[in-house]
Amino acid sequence: MMWNVSIPPPLPVVDGVGPTRLRLPGSGPCASATVGDYVARRFAHLDPREVRRRFADGGFVDDDGVPVPHHAPLTAHRCVWYRRELPDEAPLPFREEILHADDDLVVVDKPHFLPTTPSGRFLRETALVRLRVRLGNPHLTPIHRLDRPTAGLVLFSARPTTRGAYQSMFEQRAVRKVYEAVSALPPGWDPAAPVLAGHPLPHVHRSRIVSRRGELRVRTDRSGAPNAETTITLLGSGVSAAGRPVLHTLLRPRTGRQHQLRVHLAVLGAGILGDRRYPELLPDAPDDHALPLQLLARSLEFTDPLSGRARRFVTRRTLAEAPVRRGRAG
Template identity: 70%
Template sequence: MIPPLPVRDGVGPTRLRVPESGPWATIADYVVERFDHLHPEELRRRFDDGEIVAADGRAIGRAVPLGAERFIWYYRDLPVEEPIPFTEDILYRDDDLVVIDKPHFLPTTPGGRYLQESALVRLRTRLANPDLIPIHRLDRPTAGLVMFSARPQTRGAYQSLFERRRVTKVYEAVSALPGDWDPAAPALGGQPAPVVVRNHIQSRKGELRVVVDGAAEPNAETVVDVLGVGRSATGEAVLHTLLRPHTGRMHQLRVHLASLSIPILGDRWYPALLPEAPDDHARPLQLLARELEFTDPLTGAPRRFVTRRTLTQVPLA
């Protein structure tokens, strides 16, 4: 569904589904109850001022009856956000594609308490391009490569690369070195390296973490190999791994390494969900999207992008 309102300050409008029937006489009455944490008269003022619109862009007044519109559109009030003190780097840019090196802690897209402080909104403002859309995403704690479509006319060609698994992705991670590590016979989860991890990962609405269904057909696969072991800059004994995911399930790499008993350093969700805490910028999640490689669907030319970032806890040479 094409939004009837343009992107403003790098942020697109929000769409809200309106019930066709209910105890509310008007759409405004429903909105007032739906957002009962906001002042009712401020919400009604927004209807009076034409800030709430229908799918065709028509302003919806406070007297429009319930059921007259299936969806309404509006701009969210921009919250006061604490700046994330890290900057995304643009590695490549042309008329169709933008590739960035995302820092740890920066979300790819708006969500939760992050709106302006997201890679998408920052880039739309920075490049003066409201048409930018991410072709894939990285979790907020993960750093590395993210590709953005720069214009709608060619977006589908790049999106189809990921849908058809035509993009080779390489990650690296750092974990605590297992206590039983044998340098003469490197093993991960009791198997000689490299290992292939396959299982069924399922995300559930309203839950932060994904779950593994051991009885279901595998839908997630990652090849995990060893890059090195040693002491990090902080003196920790660490294991440096190379990850080649063949699928792109939510939290796949974090779940797969935790299943091998080598959870990623800095991971507060897997294998155990730790209490929520402020970001510790000195100890980011040790997961990095390192390489993206594919054949350009527009030109047929080979493309390969490599991050310029490094993980802080890699073994020292």
């Protein structure tokens, strides 16, 4: 069987950090500009002289690794590659745990607050870069991702030749994913008759989730056909160690839309504890290490596409706000 093998970037991985690709617009109001002008507008926080210096030093290259000059017409290239520079990145005091590693697959138990891949203000302090350095493998690549606030299992491909085999499992929905979440106990909760927003548990929740570039939250579109499905099962209710009345649920997503589990529980009146985006978008603030998002990627099961063996991985992490005293609360 043959799998698609991704084309390697034109710049090598250095200290675990790979190059970044910037797509260039081939049409529209910016198309008459130069590549350098476009890059300067995209990175307006940089001094234009710094942008010119990086172009002069060959810091932006095309798909073949050839340096792109600052004055190159924007329409002459589909994209440019460059290295991000983030010298003042603060270390994160949370460590990932490797649960499994072989020639093809690495399974990691990711802590809350650690990004899976470089993004925004995080570059070296990400699971991907840390693991590349730790394992000495510049080819390591995530097969799927977890949001930065979410803890639990993430699979990484260890080599390009077999990466497509594992990626196809997710594309074909052949991976059985299980999460758990802790929410504030909904008003009027009756453990003898568990109901969320009028739906008895267990409940299969379906909706249409859409995302727009530049927006921090996804939206639910009631006019279109559902594209997101989650089965929600009750694990219990009670009081957490911190004294919070809480609801503990098991989540089995059939699809993998952005923020799907967070949106579905919020819509049902059981927004996840520690969530600063759903149901309400709260002001930006430093991470609250005392109350991380109470969402955990608990287990992954699949038939290995290389060996045909059944594989199951389970997190060693727990949710701090899970009920320690069960029964009626609130």
